[in-house]
Amino acid sequence: MANLILLFLCLFLGFFFRRAKLFPENGHVALNSFVINISLAALSLYYIPKIVISYEVVFPVAVAWLNIFLAMVFFSVLGKKMNWSKSVIGALIMCAGFGNTSFVGIPVIQAIYGGSGLKTVMLVDQPGSFVALSTVGIAVANYYSGTKSTVSHIAGKIIRFPPFLAFSVAIILNVLNIQIPHELDEVLNKLGATTVPLALFSVGSQLHWQKLDADTKPLFWGLLFKLMLFPAFIFLFYFIILKQSGEMIEISLLESAMAPMITAGIIAAAHKLEPKLCNLMVGVGIPLAFITLAFWYLVLHFFV
Numbered sequence: 001m002a003n004l005i006l007l008f009l010c011l012f013l014g015f016f017f018r019r020a021k022l023f024p025e026n027g028h029v030a031l032n033s034f035v036i037n038i039s040l041a042a043l044s045l046y047y048i049p050k051i052v053i054s055y056e057v058v059f060p061v062a063v064a065w066l067n068i069f070l071a072m073v074f075f076s077v078l079g080k081k082m083n084w085s086k087s088v089i090g091a092l093i094m095c096a097g098f099g100n101t102s103f104v105g106i107p108v109i110q111a112i113y114g115g116s117g118l119k120t121v122m123l124v125d126q127p128g129s130f131v132a133l134s135t136v137g138i139a140v141a142n143y144y145s146g147t148k149s150t151v152s153h154i155a156g157k158i159i160r161f162p163p164f165l166a167f168s169v170a171i172i173l174n175v176l177n178i179q180i181p182h183e184l185d186e187v188l189n190k191l192g193a194t195t196v197p198l199a200l201f202s203v204g205s206q207l208h209w210q211k212l213d214a215d216t217k218p219l220f221w222g223l224l225f226k227l228m229l230f231p232a233f234i235f236l237f238y239f240i241i242l243k244q245s246g247e248m249i250e251i252s253l254l255e256s257a258m259a260p261m262i263t264a265g266i267i268a269a270a271h272k273l274e275p276k277l278c279n280l281m282v283g284v285g286i287p288l289a290f291i292t293l294a295f296w297y298l299v300l301h302f303f304v
């Protein structure tokens with residue numbers, strides 16, 4: 001219960017402080033930088049070395065990759081039928097193709113499963129969401145906007161990204177069974193603990209409402225895919241077809257149902273892929289996701 005109270009309190013405080021002008025207009029940029037480059041890196045180094053490597057780790061990692069590839073197919077076909085512009089299709093693929101697996105995912109999963117669930121979140125987020133966004137996501141944004149990025153440029157950004165560097169080191173520590181000294185491990189734990197309040201405060205400070213106008217249909221289909229259709233696919237594929245079960249698989253389903261990723265929306269908007277639609281996908285999607293996540297949690301409770 002304390003984790004749920006913290007979750008909604010930090011969201012509200014972020015929203016309230018921005019509305020009351022007690023928080024700098026672009027203050028979330030500094031918070032995001034700290035969370036991404038320090039807090040997430042610390043979480044990787046704290047949790048990943050403790051994961052027991054098995055074939056099951058494939059399932060959480062695959063969530064992000066299945067998300068973007070299915071979004072590409074779904075919105076390419078739907079966009080042609082709806083006669084949407086190339087920029088609208090690109091915006092929907094970017095915003096519905098990547099989930100908020102860290103900024104919203106971490107506090108939600110921690111509230112439900114406790115600290116042990118964060119091991120799975122790191123698998124979904126680092127080799128899943130981040131690498132998929134940095135490769136396929138950039139390629140999609142470039143294609144639909146008509147710009148170009150070289151393979152070496154993209155690879156360089158991945159290699160220099162602090163959380164990915166931390167994840168790589170953590171994997172090496174895991175494989176070689178090297179234990180981090182207790183004192184340093186505690187420091188990493190405390191740094192990682194800053195993720196939840198700072199991420200939620202940042203998300204809350206960025207929530208704002210805009211008029212829908214002509215964006216109503218694309219927004220509806222984008223959120224329907226991200227919050228309902230894709231999680232339904234994961235549920236059928238993982239639980240029914242592959243007959244998988246357990247905490248790691250349950251968390252994979254909930255992570256698949258997270259709201260659109262803020263970073264993906266920012267990248268899409270920076271490539272001039274319908275910035276208003278991108279903002280709506282994030283701004284409407286995050287609060288709505290708390291309702292749909294409750295639905296998927298009930299699905300797990302009653303049918304799994």
